Amino acid sequence: MDKIYQFLKDAGTYYLATVEGDQPRVRPFGTIDVFEGKLYIQTGKKKDVSKQIHLNPKIEICAFKDGVWLRVAAKAAADDRIEAQQHMLDAYPSLQGMYKAGDGNTEVFCLTEGVATFSSFTAAPEIIRF
Numbered sequence: 001m002d003k004i005y006q007f008l009k010d011a012g013t014y015y016l017a018t019v020e021g022d023q024p025r026v027r028p029f030g031t032i033d034v035f036e037g038k039l040y041i042q043t044g045k046k047k048d049v050s051k052q053i054h055l056n057p058k059i060e061i062c063a064f065k066d067g068v069w070l071r072v073a074a075k076a077a078a079d080d081r082i083e084a085q086q087h088m089l090d091a092y093p094s095l096q097g098m099y100k101a102g103d104g105n106t107e108v109f110c111l112t113e114g115v116a117t118f119s120s121f122t123a124a125p126e127i128i129r130f
Contacts, residue, residue, distance in 0.1 A: 001038075039130070042092070073114065074115070084110075
């Protein structure tokens with residue numbers, strides 16, 4: 001899991017896919033955190049992405065860095081604990097102007113049932129399940 005976290009952190013921006021009805025939705029994201037040994041992402045409850053995840057928790061993440069791309073398929077489970085929210089905000093101080101732990105809008109999701117695949121044109125895929 002550390003390899004997945006570090007790749008996404010180093011990439012800076014990754015793309016998060018959700019489903020709205022039968023239409024895929026993809027947008028750039030940048031938050032990734034490890035809390036209690038699990039991967040987490042963050043968004044606002046008022047955003048469409050949050051609503052889409054609550055209706056269908058299956059998400060995919062894709063990032064590219066140094067000739068390698070990472071795809072992560074997982075389920076995103078909301079974690080309403082203040083401690084999880086604060087841990088994320090401590091990792092991303094720039095978000096603290098828009099979000100506060102326990103503000104009713106800050107939302108963190110724990111990634112579960114994950115399968116991460118590292119791919120490139122020069123090596124066999126590496127698969128990590130978490």
